[in-house]
Amino acid sequence: KDEKSLHFIEEIVEEDLKTGKNDGRVLTRFPPEPNGYLHIGHAKSICLNFGMAQKYGGATNLRFDDTNPATEDVEYVDSIKYDVQWLGFNWVQELYASDYFGQLYQFAVELIKKGLAYVDDSSAEEIAAMKGTPTEPGTDSPYRSRSVEENLALFEEMRQGKCAEGSRVLRAKIDMAAPNMHLRDPLMYRIKYARHHRTGDTWCIYPMYDFAHGQSDAIEKITHSICTLEFIPHRPLYEWFIENLSIFPSKQYEFARLNLTYTVMSKRKLLQLVNEKHVSGWNDPRMPTISGLRRRGYTPESIRNFCDRIGIAKRDNLIDMSLLEFCIREDLNKKALRRMVVLDPIKVVITNFPEGKVEPCPSENNPEAPETGNREMPFTRELYIEQEDFMENPPKKYFRLAPGQMVRLKSAYIIKCEEVIKNSDDTIQEIRCTYIENSKSGQDESGINVKGTLHWVSAAEAVPVEIRLYDRLFKVEDPSSESGDFKEYLNPESLTVITGYAEPALREAQPGESFQFLRKGYFCTDEESTTEKLIFNRTVTLRDNWAK
Numbered sequence: 001k002d003e004k005s006l007h008f009i010e011e012i013v014e015e016d017l018k019t020g021k022n023d024g025r026v027l028t029r030f031p032p033e034p035n036g037y038l039h040i041g042h043a044k045s046i047c048l049n050f051g052m053a054q055k056y057g058g059a060t061n062l063r064f065d066d067t068n069p070a071t072e073d074v075e076y077v078d079s080i081k082y083d084v085q086w087l088g089f090n091w092v093q094e095l096y097a098s099d100y101f102g103q104l105y106q107f108a109v110e111l112i113k114k115g116l117a118y119v120d121d122s123s124a125e126e127i128a129a130m131k132g133t134p135t136e137p138g139t140d141s142p143y144r145s146r147s148v149e150e151n152l153a154l155f156e157e158m159r160q161g162k163c164a165e166g167s168r169v170l171r172a173k174i175d176m177a178a179p180n181m182h183l184r185d186p187l188m189y190r191i192k193y194a195r196h197h198r199t200g201d202t203w204c205i206y207p208m209y210d211f212a213h214g215q216s217d218a219i220e221k222i223t224h225s226i227c228t229l230e231f232i233p234h235r236p237l238y239e240w241f242i243e244n245l246s247i248f249p250s251k252q253y254e255f256a257r258l259n260l261t262y263t264v265m266s267k268r269k270l271l272q273l274v275n276e277k278h279v280s281g282w283n284d285p286r287m288p289t290i291s292g293l294r295r296r297g298y299t300p301e302s303i304r305n306f307c308d309r310i311g312i313a314k315r316d317n318l319i320d321m322s323l324l325e326f327c328i329r330e331d332l333n334k335k336a337l338r339r340m341v342v343l344d345p346i347k348v349v350i351t352n353f354p355e356g357k358v359e360p361c362p363s364e365n366n367p368e369a370p371e372t373g374n375r376e377m378p379f380t381r382e383l384y385i386e387q388e389d390f391m392e393n394p395p396k397k398y399f400r401l402a403p404g405q406m407v408r409l410k411s412a413y414i415i416k417c418e419e420v421i422k423n424s425d426d427t428i429q430e431i432r433c434t435y436i437e438n439s440k441s442g443q444d445e446s447g448i449n450v451k452g453t454l455h456w457v458s459a460a461e462a463v464p465v466e467i468r469l470y471d472r473l474f475k476v477e478d479p480s481s482e483s484g485d486f487k488e489y490l491n492p493e494s495l496t497v498i499t500g501y502a503e504p505a506l507r508e509a510q511p512g513e514s515f516q517f518l519r520k521g522y523f524c525t526d527e528e529s530t531t532e533k534l535i536f537n538r539t540v541t542l543r544d545n546w547a548k
């Protein structure tokens with residue numbers, strides 16, 4: 001039995017189902033504006049809208065909120081569809097607000113005829129000045145009392161392209177003294193001579209968000225229209241249009257948007273990072289976009305899990321990035337095959353191991369998934385281990401390699417450090433060791449107990465690979481709340497590229513495939529990786545070791 005308590009929107013839906021509202025129907029929509037790629041915040045809205053419909057036997061529309069031709073593009077439409085499906089959700093209908101332009105125009109005409117809308121010739125500045133303040137009422141526009149006939153004629157002229165951009169707007173005639181500023185004769189239509197990615201040059205007037213969204217919901221008979229908190233003050237207007245047009249009474253509900261530490265989540269800011277080349281593109285693995293997270297190695301399950309864990313709240317909050325990282329570790333721990341890769345090599349020579357000999361050492365692919373079996377690690381005379389796993393003058397209780405000390409090489413032998421060979425500049429050239437012949441993993445008869453186990457690769461058999469070590473994109477928790485330009489807070493060390501030495505099994509790594517590099521973290525084969533040039537992105541370290 002699911003013991004998890006319901007969140008407030010589920011409570012509303014269950015109540016509606018109980019009272020037989022909407023004939024027991026649940027139809028939600030996910031309404032992205034195609035002016036950028038989806039980010040993890042959108043994922044929260046996707047999981048909520050699609051998740052609720054799934055839970056209550058309903059369905060979800062994918063509706064592109066494409067009412068602003070200046071910033072929208074089909075590239076974004078395509079990426080959004082791909083990302084929603086990748087997250088694991090299917091929509092019943094793919095719809096576009098622009099498909100309703102004709103219907104919305106008719107709605108506007110209807111409101112004009114009812115004396116509830118008028119054409120205003122005031123400039124944007126004049127309209128703003130007449131708006132008043134939250135504590136003082138606004139003033140009526142001199143055009144507010146135009147006759148229905150005049151308004152109809154002028155609105156038609158606007159549509160026919162007879163008016164200059166900015167010369168006129170259509171406004172709802174509500175109340176210039178309303179305490180809610182959104183009800184002070186809000187704009188419904190503005191003139192824009194811009195080519196729309198779907199309707200081309202058919203229209204030169206475009207509806208405002210407030211006039212398009214609720215009406216689109218009503219046209220589709222959406223039962224629960226879920227949006228983020230900043231739309232609370234828009235709700236009376238949403239309802240005003242629906243009521244005065246006597247159309248399907250969709251209902252708007254608001255939840256807290258997701259904010260994550262060490263990143264930004266507004267498309268406008270993400271677009272700046274892309275355009276100004278602070279990142280390589282929308283799918284740069286440092287970006288909080290779905291495509292960036294995918295390239296970084298995040299799985300759909302980990303993102304859905306994350307959205308589930310953060311829950312649905314009514315108050316804005318800032319979620320710690322480490323929770324998202326916890327979710328991907330948890331998922332990859334079950335799924336990722338284990339491999340050995342030395343990121344910062346130092347050479348080890350096994351002096352009692354014959355030159356040219358290759359000894360296969362079976363090593364488990366994933367202890368969490370025994371059915372994945374073993375692969376073979378070639379053990380040879382010359383090996384690489386990590387620099388940081390050797391210390392010439394170790395402190396007490398140092399269980400890695402040091403002069404005279406023994407360690408186990410994972411899935412292979414116990415070795416003992418006999419000698420350190422230096423370069424002329426006092427740096428270490430190689431470490432000379434002996435191996436204990438009867439200590440092989442799985443058939444160890446040496447009776448020797450060692451505390452440290454190191455990962456390693458054969459120097460002769462290892463494959464040099466490019467490794468991209470990603471860190472947080474920003475240096476501060478909440479770059480948007482800092483003073484000045486948010487880009488001043490970019491982390492200059494968010495990407496470090498190194499060459500690592502990988503065990504031969506990684507030659508087969510396919511783009512998108514994830515691995516645990518033993519003791520180093522989870523890594524994902526980059527989309528640009530080839531058999532000739534393998535590239536791995538660090539998804540996340542094994543433990544939460546961010547310095548505070």
Ligand code: ATP
Binds near residue numbers: 266
């Ligand atoms: P941005 O400010 O990044 O441009 P937006 O809200 O304008 O975001 P839309 O494409 O209009 O972007 O968003 C589609 C849907 O996703 C909306 O219903 C919106 O409420 C929701 N959404 C956007 N950002 C977040 C977020 N950070 N957390 C939760 N939901 C979000």
Ligand code: MG
Binds near residue numbers: 033
């Ligand atoms: Mg929006």
Ligand code: MG
Binds near residue numbers: 033267
């Ligand atoms: Mg926006």
